Amino acid sequence: MARGLLDQAARAHGGRVIAALAAKFRDLDLAEEAFAEACLAAAQAWPQMGEGGDGEPRDPAAWLYSVAQRRALDMLRRRGVRTRLIPDPPTPPPSAEDAMIDDARLIPDERLRLIFVCCHPAVAPDARAALTLRLVCGLSTQEIARAFLVAEPTLAQRLVRAKRKIAEAGVAFEVPGPEAWPERIGAVLSTLEIAYAKAHEDAAGAGQHAGYAKEMLDLTAVLAELLPDEPECLAFAALVRYAEARRPARLDDGGAMTPLSEQDPTLWRRPLIDQGEALLHAAARCRRPGPRQLQAAIHAAWCARASLDEPAPWPTVLALYDALLTWRDDAVVRLNRAVAVAEVTGPAQALAEVDWLDSVAFRDFGPFHAVRADLLARLGRGGEAVAAYDRALALDPAPAERLWLERRRGQAAMR
Structure with missing residues (x-):
């Protein structure tokens, strides 16, 4: 039982704790290693807590941070470099552990600081988002590789090189001044997009990255406040609010997506939709269009729907995807666009466009196989649809998505 609680706590709080450690000790490898040591200590200590010997501390994040901080100091002593450390000023009362319990202190400030560090121009563009997703958001190397449609060993090499570059360049662990934001904000937003997509793809909000959906509301609010004249920041904040507004309707009575x-x-x-509207209008007033404004507009088109009696806005969505392609012509955008094509033009044309995409790159991308399976089923090609659903199911989707895929697979098998 305690092992399961530890796994859950590590997934839920690992990104936060590593972010705080990295900000304090200015060493990404040290932060990761110290957190791993804290998890090992927890595996020994937590089973002894509670009356039944299967408990956990009052606040797992605070416990893990406190132990990891001590382990980090021990490692620095062993390395003989503690004299070169320039730590943050001493934490005033309450204690450091109490401060960690207060999420307002740890999130979003420490995490946002590390996001900006990972997105420093010294880091190669193809590694900035990957490094942030690994350290700050707690995604596994496999999950990040799938998101970027690259091989896992390739992604791992990028992470190693990125951390080495940060150390060699002496990157400051701080949110940079406004003059440095333009060269980093694109990478910051790209990173947050992928991280939020991982949280959003879990309709039930029960997976290991579900908590990041709530934190993203806080992070995007801070970014919008820091950069009120940056329309892409405002638009992404709007997108998150539109998407989170729909969460109560994302499961049916059987728990399926x-x-x-x-x-x-x-x-x-x-109320969240209203916040999204205000942010998107503020972005439009900047008169500097961009891809995230179009993405937010797609969400806005759906959120303008008041009831199921109103027609779905597929023609508007398709037009917006067509416009988005002029800014961001990538495979994922084309896959999403194909869903709208199926509704406006028909599944045959949509399938032709999906099959034109690189199936090798999409090999481990569940949505590709799910979309393709749906199109095949609608065209009466039941056997092929079942095979495509099996490919999607083999990629270990979240429980609500699995239920929906299994249901659709069963329907396709009967055709």
Whole structure:
């Protein structure tokens, strides 16, 4: 039992704790190693807590941080470099552990600081987002490799090189001044997009990255406040609010995922939609269009729907995807666009466009196989659809998505 609690705590709090350690000790490898040591200590100590010997500390994040901080200091003593460390000023009362318990102190400030560090221009562009996703968001190397459609060993090499470059360049562990934001903000936003996509793909909000959806509301609020004249920041903050507003309608009564076109808009959280509207309008007033504004506009088109009696906005969504291709012509955008093509033009044309995409790059990308399976089923090609659903299911989707895929597979098998 305690082992399961530790695994859950490590997934939920690992990114936060590593971010705080890295900000304090200015050493990414040290932060990761110290956190791993803290997890080993927890595996020994936590089973002894509680009356039944299967407990955990009052605040797992604070416990892990406190132990990891001590382990980091021990490692520095062993390395003989503690005299060269320039730590942050001493934490005033309350204690450091109490401060860690207060999420307002740790999130989003420490995490945002490390995001900017990882997105420093000294780091290669293809490694900035990957490094942030690994250290700050706690995604595994395999998950990041799948998100970038690259081989896992290739991604691992990028991470090693990126951390070495940060150490060699002496990058300051701080949120840079406004003059440095333009050269980093693109990488910061790209990173947050991927991290949020991992949280959003879990409709039930029960997976290991589910907590990041809530934290993203906080992070994007801080970014929007820091950069009120940066339309892409405002638009991404709007997108997150539109998407999170729909979360109450994302599961059916059986716990399966509900596709967006079938969600009951009366269940959506209107205050978040209103916040998204205000942010997207503020972005438009900047008169500097960009891809994230178009992405947010796609979400806005859906959130304008008041009930299931209103037609789904597929023609508007397709037009917005067509415009988005002029800014961001990549395989994932084309895959999402194909879903709209199927509704406006028909599944045959959509399947032709999906099959034109690089199936090798999409080999481990579940949504590709799910979209393709749906199109094949709608064209009456049941056997091929079942095979495509099996490919999607083999990639270990989240529970709600698995239920939906299994249901659709069963329907395809009967055709």
